[in-house]
Amino acid sequence: MNDDTPDWLRPARAGFARLQPGAAQDAALLAALTHQLRTRHATRDVREPRWLRRLAWGSGALGAAAVLLLSVVLLLDPPDGRAAPLAAAGSGFIPLVPESELRGAAVWLQPAELPRERLALLGLPFDASRADELVRAELMLNPRGQVLAVRLLD
Amino acid sequence: MLPPVMSWLNRLGFVAPVGCAQDDEAALLARLKSGDADALALLYRRESGSVYRYALALAGDEAAALDAVQEAFAQLLRGPQAWQPGRGTLGAYLAGMARHQLLNQWRDARRHVPLDDEVDADHHTEPTPASDARLAQAQRHDSLWAAIRRLSWPQREAIALVDLQERSYDEAAAIAGISTDVLRTRLHRARQRLADLLDAGEHP
Numbered sequence: 304m305n306d307d308t309p310d311w312l313r314p315a316r317a318g319f320a321r322l323q324p325g326a327a328q329d330a331a332l333l334a335a336l337t338h339q340l341r342t343r344h345a346t347r348d349v350r351e352p353r354w355l356r357r358l359a360w361g362s363g364a365l366g367a368a369a370v371l372l373l374s375v376v377l378l379l380d381p382p383d384g385r386a387a388p389l390a391a392a393g394s395g396f397i398p399l400v401p402e403s404e405l406r407g408a409a410v411w412l413q414p415a416e417l418p419r420e421r422l423a424l425l426g427l428p429f430d431a432s433r434a435d436e437l438v439r440a441e442l443m444l445n446p447r448g449q450v451l452a453v454r455l456l457d
Numbered sequence: 458m459l460p461p462v463m464s465w466l467n468r469l470g471f472v473a474p475v476g477c478a479q480d481d482e483a484a485l486l487a488r489l490k491s492g493d494a495d496a497l498a499l500l501y502r503r504e505s506g507s508v509y510r511y512a513l514a515l516a517g518d519e520a521a522a523l524d525a526v527q528e529a530f531a532q533l534l535r536g537p538q539a540w541q542p543g544r545g546t547l548g549a550y551l552a553g554m555a556r557h558q559l560l561n562q563w564r565d566a567r568r569h570v571p572l573d574d575e576v577d578a579d580h581h582t583e584p585t586p587a588s589d590a591r592l593a594q595a596q597r598h599d600s601l602w603a604a605i606r607r608l609s610w611p612q613r614e615a616i617a618l619v620d621l622q623e624r625s626y627d628e629a630a631a632i633a634g635i636s637t638d639v640l641r642t643r644l645h646r647a648r649q650r651l652a653d654l655l656d657a658g659e660h661p
Contacts, residue, residue, distance in 0.1 A: 309648055323506060
């Protein structure tokens, strides 16, 4: 506690401590927050089972996703897409490889959800308080499964 | 030092040791992460009053203060892992979130928010002894509140955090995003300005 508060100001503490929102407003605010908590957890539970969520946040999650993605890509013929036009300025794609690797390559677009914390690795603004949220994105892959570029949809 | 948390126990006169309080906060937060609404209610009851008063001191407006409280807790729900017990109390974290929300509101509204002490930079008078009139004015809550509202944002914040909420200098500086030296200087000017206002009765 700081003891240098002037004597004439000390009595104000009690009055200040009594300031409260109205009971109805207080209850409404708590109800809104409770609703937000329940909605958030209900959505999360529907979206994925708990064991998968734990896996997703584990250190091996990224590797597992990459292996799965690679398997799918290798089993399917790539569509007739070309990387350079897709990754051109204004498309919203952030190149992750040198432009020479993008030019003329056949590509595959794969929807994905990235943890928001990955945005920091892309050099994008990052809000630590929302690190656990997922961001919808599109990954641009070549036939070998290499991620060439990423586009954020949210 | 008492924990700066305005817990319901504190309100009733009970005081818990600091370490105990922080362990308890961490346990409650763990329950919150798993979606426990009872944990939310308990945390809300403990922390919301203090955050509300701080926001009210800054905003001077009940609706804005309530919005700030809601946003602070909403941020906690969205990312409970953002609070690190070793870096301050949960109350301080929530106060910081409320402050952030208020600043955003004002910036969005393009209202001028003086973030330094330039407004009162010429108030370098030496502290004067407390007069009976000032003491009487300070004891009248309405008068004091009106005078506080006439202070600049940084000065209101310093008075609210240190003198009214009894937070330590380190914690108050962390919430305000300034060094403790700047906080001390700001607080000195704020007290002087407040004393002048109360002495002069220059408030509605």
